[in-house]
Amino acid sequence: MGLSHSSVYHSSHVRSVTKSGPVVIPPHQDVYPRLEIYDFCCDGTTYKPEFELLVQGYQAMYDRPYEDMRSFYQVAGIHGLPYSAYDGVTGGAHEYHNDTDWAKGRWGGYCHHGDILFPTWHRPYMLLIESLLIDEAKKIALQYPDKEKEKYVEAANKLRHPYWDWSAEKAVEGIPNVFSKEKLEIYTPKGWKIFNNPLKRYTLPVDLSTPLPTPSNNPTAKPSYTPPSMDYNPYTPAGYPTVRHPNANYQDQYDVLNQEMLAYVPTVFRAGFYQMFHIDNYLHFSNHALRSNDTEMADTNPGHPNPLVFVGYAHFASLETTHDGLHLIAGGLGGHMSYPDITAFDPLFFFHHMHIDRLIALWQAVHPDSWVPENIAINGTYTAKLNEKVNGDTDLTPFRKSEKEFWNSNDVRDIEKLGYTYPELVKFKDQDPKKLHSYILGLYKPDPHFGRRWFAKLTIEEGKLIGPYVVRVFVDLVNATAKTPVTSPHFAGLVAMWRSTNNFHANGTTYTVGSVDITAAMKRLGLRMEKHDYVSDVNATTGLLKSTSLFNVDTDINCVPVRHNGEEVSPKNAGVTKVEVYSFEHDNEDPNFLVKNTGQYYGAKKF
Template sequence: MGLSHSSIYHSSYVRTIAESGPIIIEPYSQVYPRLDVLDMYGNDTYRPQFDLLVQSYQALFDRPYEDMRSFYQIAGIHGLPYSAYDGVTGGAHQYHNDTDWAIGRWGGYCHHGDVLFPPWHRPYMLLIESQLINEAKKIALQYPDNEREKYVEAANQLRHPYWDWADLKAIKGVPDFFISLEIELNTPTGKKNVTNPLKRYYLPVNLSYPLANGQNPTDKPNYTLPSMDFNPFTPAGYPTVRHPNSKYENQDDIMNANFSVYVPTVFRPGLYQMFHIKNYLHFSNHAVRGSNNTEMEDTNPGHPNPDVFVGYAHFASIETTHDGFHLVSGGLGGHLSYPDITGFDPLFFFHHVNVDRLIALWQGVFPDSWVPEAIADNGTYTDELHIKINENTDLTPFRKSSTEFWNSKDVRDIEKLGYSYLQLTKFKGQDPKNLQAYLLELYKPDPHYYLRFYVKLTINAGKLVGPYSIRVFLDLPSANAQTPVTSPHFAGFVAMWRSNTNSQINGTTYVTGTVDITATMKRLGIRMEEHNYVHDVNTTTGEVAPTSLFDVNDDINIVPVRLNGSEVSLKDAGVTKCEVFTFEHDKINPNFLVENTGQFYGTIKF
């Protein structure tokens, strides 16, 4: 059976408060950069920080799992085990409120599908970072006299690194130090190969509920990959996995093949679009409210009027692209693919520090836009469904004192928290347009053709329990779930990571995502210019010149695919609309799309 949100489930997993008192996250006294993990690993200057980071992860793994500073407890804040971290239940939380859970209230603390998605994850990363730094400082003191000073300073400067999964280097796949069973480190007792904690985490207790016979790791050798409808069951003593096979082993080759396809088709185009979006509401999350709630009534990108200027709308929010990473890296049965259990894979934190970096860079480009008042449809462990939220809403369970929690206003300026990112520091004090130009050049998906074509999908969240993806093919009517994504006709996908949103009470909630189809059109020779009847029509015969012309109804082929590779209908997947827009590149600086050139190109309704 799948997970229920019953009061019995919640109350049976109540955690005890750590004996050392409440966990308080304090800003660092000095500002140091969060580094690219590839630089931390490969640069001799930063390598001592990497040595300490990996050993510190192992130290958090080794803490008793009941300890609020252990990896288990910190990882469990995001979703399962749906219990109070550090005693934080919140004023709205009631264990007896079965109805609230039954109709879709999210059981973890994290915010998805609302404006608190970016700021909530910021103190979360600070929490694990601060605990790693505490461990690193203790480890540094154990080095011999001739190395101790270097490692003490490395611990002082240590900030959690990020992995930029949209960098061109990511096309090669996940770095080896996230995959190898062992890793060479310079430890206090010398250089040695140690068990690699960045690869996986062994669960100290059962995670989730057992599934039907044959779908649990303990059922080997008859193990089959579980249904994507429910969280996989991880028995105590079993590790987190990525793209597992029938032996419950990672399939790193499949995971890396995914990145080779999706970095250029999903991640880079998504960020390129995102850094054009100046409205925080559109940038921050993937949700669009329906007709019974007027939060986005005037600019609702799920219901654009073809006769009205298009605008950038919901091209690609940070959450939309973030969702794609989870599906690409986790796969069917992999922990990263499921919101309830994703935090237990160590790669989760490197991913989310990168997301925080992207948020900070977006803030650098659009410094005047921040969290508005909105509605949180999903609820959380501490917040009821459909409550109003704003920049003063508590980001539970993250404490800034014994009596107060961090809020979005508190975490807006990352330097006040004690960290930054080198790319942000480089452009500090300059015109934000300079940073924007740099980022658009960094993540440009392909050469700048005259027009960029975008397919935007509107999906009714809750029609299908996720996770799943909605693939977009061009000029391939036969496309189905078995059509490989390496096909030249494949343009990209929209990820539905946590899609089982309940929206019965306050109208319909939609998820919107955009696929850049420009490169695929170019590859297939589909005409990208506006049709000119003066030059392209034979005045004698009336026939169009033999050039492939783009047709919205015939050339867009949409295929919803579940994690197990099975296809579902557009209706069952909740796909309600497909729209095509075009924007022109600036003639002077081709990094930029010109907003007032936006043109509505056509709609298909389902």
């Protein structure tokens, strides 16, 4: 969960059903695309009215009384804290705080993490914030002077919540300025007005979480503020804003955030999504959980040659694994985005998850026949107990499609029926899915090298170390430590452990499995990259690489777990059980190299 349960405190702010009736999320009447934030706000005057309504709409949600179910506070609180019923939705498990599941690590909010509903639960969540935003925009549009009203009414109808593509090549430049500017000048119904930028931060109307037991970590006085212990959620008193990479004075550090974007966009984000789009099974694509007895993730990879050992699915990255990394990079130590319980109070959360929804939609278009199977929600939620069975018909609480019915995964499968789409889906509509697939692989290819690609697969036991933390992977640097800069040519990438629970699961230990594309690092270091010959390089009895080989997993791959405060932890104490190395061959003409029998295994290092 990202924190120990002894340190979790429940909010005293109890929610009640909104006075204007239950919050129902209807589909939009017309279909319009969600746009990338650069196109949306930086494309001259094309979307100027929509952008002005977006800013004013966010501010209007902020200005609603926090008890209002349509306020930003209440919507953000659905994800984690304050661990109370949104809009009266309790399901069959509302006695959560007295449930013995609590001691076993059950998740306190409604969000699904580490199960097959991770992608689909967030879809109506994004539809909710988008719908409320559009409602506010339509009211604001009607207030403009008559000579401009029609333009703004049309803009409000076309308005869809933009996304931030933090895996695009441009993302190496850092976070877009629209998220970091202190002020925005906007044309409103009453003329030009300078706003405190609502996309930069949200100021809490009530206390969020609780103070730490040590006075030095209580930010009631800004000059003495210090980032919190990793075992606790950062405490945000009423009147304080959300922050990103805060310093000791509780100020954002965008220089640090942008430096991390420069390092991780090419090594983690682009590589992760490039890998993800080679997965054709929804179960493997959807989340990062894996049972020790393999009840959740089966060995279905067709590309691994005999006579070798178990491969599993995860020499590629799941959607959730790469998603986790952005949370840690955007928030930093003490920043709200880094902590699952409070992450949604940073408005950046919604631009981030609109991008995740876009990637889900693109993946669906490429693999239209794979969808939500029946599985287990191992972590539980506010309305679901630990290890409940879930499938495409499971209610995605607390999101209502009518006063008496909730949306489910099958309901939200077709986004056009929900009233939105994405530019790539418009561009490739009614074309062969292979064309879209090739386009996406070209869009997110992390480096220009073709031929053989190399991957380090990490298996990490959850709960050994309370997160968030990352496991950095270095190539050919046996003495790498937490102080080794990620700008080093030896740094290949990382696996993010955004939410490491201490759950007990009756069906077996739970693992997170992720992979790092080490091709670029090997190229930089001049390591041997051609396919190894089994006759001369591999022991025919054990299947392991001979010590005479130029590449040895034991010495050439170094895993360095690092907590968010920079503290180094041993791989064993961080739950790293094993690192394995694979290589696969592919090219431009046939990018789906998993269907080819070209994979090679180079052994494992166990901890």
